[in-house]
Amino acid sequence: MKFLYLLCCLLLGGYCYGQGNLKGTIKQKDGAAAVAVTVSLAKTTYSTATNESGAYSFNQIPEGNYTLKVSSINYSPISTPIKITNGATTVVNLELHLADNLLEELEINKKIIKNSTALTRTSTPLKSLPQSVQVVSERQIKDQQLLYVEEALKNVAGVNFSSPYGNFNYRGFETGLQDIMFNGMKGSPYPEGVSPMLSNVERIEVIHGPTAILYGQGALGGNINLVTKQPKKYSSFSVSAGMGNLNLYRVMADVSGSLNKAKNLYFVTSVGYQDGGVYLDNYKKRNLQLYSALRWDISPKTFIQVNGTYLNDDQTRNYQPTLPLVKNDLFAVPYRFNYSSADAFYKGSSYQVQAEVQHQFNSDWSLHLLANVAESSSKRNEYSSLGYYDPITTALRRSYTKKEDPFAFYFHQSLLKWQIRRARH
Numbered sequence: 001m002k003f004l005y006l007l008c009c010l011l012l013g014g015y016c017y018g019q020g021n022l023k024g025t026i027k028q029k030d031g032a033a034a035v036a037v038t039v040s041l042a043k044t045t046y047s048t049a050t051n052e053s054g055a056y057s058f059n060q061i062p063e064g065n066y067t068l069k070v071s072s073i074n075y076s077p078i079s080t081p082i083k084i085t086n087g088a089t090t091v092v093n094l095e096l097h098l099a100d101n102l103l104e105e106l107e108i109n110k111k112i113i114k115n116s117t118a119l120t121r122t123s124t125p126l127k128s129l130p131q132s133v134q135v136v137s138e139r140q141i142k143d144q145q146l147l148y149v150e151e152a153l154k155n156v157a158g159v160n161f162s163s164p165y166g167n168f169n170y171r172g173f174e175t176g177l178q179d180i181m182f183n184g185m186k187g188s189p190y191p192e193g194v195s196p197m198l199s200n201v202e203r204i205e206v207i208h209g210p211t212a213i214l215y216g217q218g219a220l221g222g223n224i225n226l227v228t229k230q231p232k233k234y235s236s237f238s239v240s241a242g243m244g245n246l247n248l249y250r251v252m253a254d255v256s257g258s259l260n261k262a263k264n265l266y267f268v269t270s271v272g273y274q275d276g277g278v279y280l281d282n283y284k285k286r287n288l289q290l291y292s293a294l295r296w297d298i299s300p301k302t303f304i305q306v307n308g309t310y311l312n313d314d315q316t317r318n319y320q321p322t323l324p325l326v327k328n329d330l331f332a333v334p335y336r337f338n339y340s341s342a343d344a345f346y347k348g349s350s351y352q353v354q355a356e357v358q359h360q361f362n363s364d365w366s367l368h369l370l371a372n373v374a375e376s377s378s379k380r381n382e383y384s385s386l387g388y389y390d391p392i393t394t395a396l397r398r399s400y401t402k403k404e405d406p407f408a409f410y411f412h413q414s415l416l417k418w419q420i421r422r423a424r425h
Contacts, residue, residue, distance in 0.1 A: 020085050021060070021088075022057065025053070026094050033053050066084060136153070141201070148197060171222065177190045186411050205225040251271075251274075256268040268292070309352040314346075317380070347380075354372045355371045383398050
C-alpha cells in the first residue's frame with residue numbers, strides 16, 4: 001500500500017500535498033486601481049498581472065512560505081513574505097508608491113546620471129532643476145577616447161570653440177576657460193591660453209540658457225562645470241600611453257584605493273603628460289597635469305574632501321601661429337617655417353586646491369561648506385607676423401610681446417539646504 005501511495009504522489013504531484021489559494025488587490029496611493037502590474041511568487045513559475053480593478057489571484061499553490069513580489073514601471077518594487085495554508089485562501093492587498101528616482105535619471109551611453117551634484121553645489125535631482133542640463137559622462141569620455149575639453153564639448157549642442165587657446169562661443173556669447181566651474185565652484189586653474197587634458201576630469205555638466213548666470217560670470221549663454229575624478233574605496237590602477245606623428249607622446253595614469261581598514265579614508269591620484277604634436281619645426285610643447293583627491297567619511301552623515309590640481313606648460317608659444325599675407329593671399333610656407341626667435345617661449349604653471357565639508361542633519365536639512373583657491377602665472381616672449389610679406393625685399397614684419405600674467409582666485413561659500421517635499425495626491 002505504501003508503494004501505491006508513493007506512486008500516486010509521483011503521478012499526481014502537488015495533489016498529494018496541501019494546497020491553498022492567493023488573491024488580493026494592488027492600488028495606488030490615491031486609491032485608484034493599479035492596472036497591469038506584475039505580481040509573482042519568487043523562485044516559482046507563478047506570475048500574473050492585475051486586471052482593470054487591480055485584482056490578482058493564484059489557485060492551487062502548494063502550502064508553505066513564499067515571497068510575494070510586485071513590480072511596475074515608475075513604482076518602487078514590493079517584496080513581502082506570505083504563507084499559504086492548506087484549504088485556505090490568503091488575501092494580500094498592497095499599495096504602490098512612486099519610485100524615489102522617478103524622472104531623476106538621465107541615461108547617456110549606459111551611464112546613469114541621477115543628480116547634478118557639483119553644478120548646483122548640492123545634490124539636486126535633474127528633474128528639480130529649472131534649466132536644461134546636458135552631461136558628457138565618464139563612459140562617453142572613455143568610449144570616444146576624449147583627451148581635451150574642446151573635444152568633449154562637441155557632444156553638447158550650442159557650444160563651439162572659437163580659438164585653440166581656450167575661448168569658446170556659447171550660443172552667441174564669448175567666454176573662456178577661466179570662467180568655467182570646477183566641482184560647482186568658480187576659479188579655474190588653467191593658465192591663459194592652455195586647453196587642458198581630461199586626465200583629472202570624470203564628467204562634464206553643461207547648463208543651457210541665460211539662467212546659468214546664477215552660477216557665475218561668463219555664463220550668459222550657459223555654464224560649463226568640470227567634475228573632477230572622485231576618490232574610490234576600492235583599489236584600482238589604470239594607465240594608457242599613445243604616440244603619433246609630429247613626435248607626439250602622451251601618458252595618462254590613475255590609482256585609487258582606501259588608506260585604512262575601515263575604508264572611510266580613501267583617495268584617487270591621476271597624472272597626465274604630453275609632449276610634441278605640433279606641425280612647426282623647432283617648436284616645443286610639453287604639458288604636465290597632476291591631480292589628487294582625498295575623502296574622509298567621518299560618519300554616515302558627514303564627510304570632508306580635499307582636491308588638488310597642478311598644471312605646468314612649457315612651450316615655444318601657446319597661441320596658434322599666424323601666417324603672413326602676400327597680395328591678399330595666404331603666404332605658402334614650408335612646415336619648417338618658424339618666424340619666432342630662439343628666445344621665444346611660453347611658461348605657465350598653476351595650482352588649485354578645493355575643500356568641501358558636508359553634513360546631513362536629517363532628510364530635509366544639510367550644510368555645505370565650500371572653499372577654492374586657484375593661482376596661476378604665465379610668462380611669454382612671443383613673436384607674431386605683422387602685416388604683409390614683401391617678396392621683393394623678402395622683408396617680413398613681426399611683432400614682439402613680452403608679458404607676465406599672474407592670476408589668483410579665492411572662493412568660499414556656505415550653503416544651508418532645505419528640501420521642500422510636496423505632498424502627493
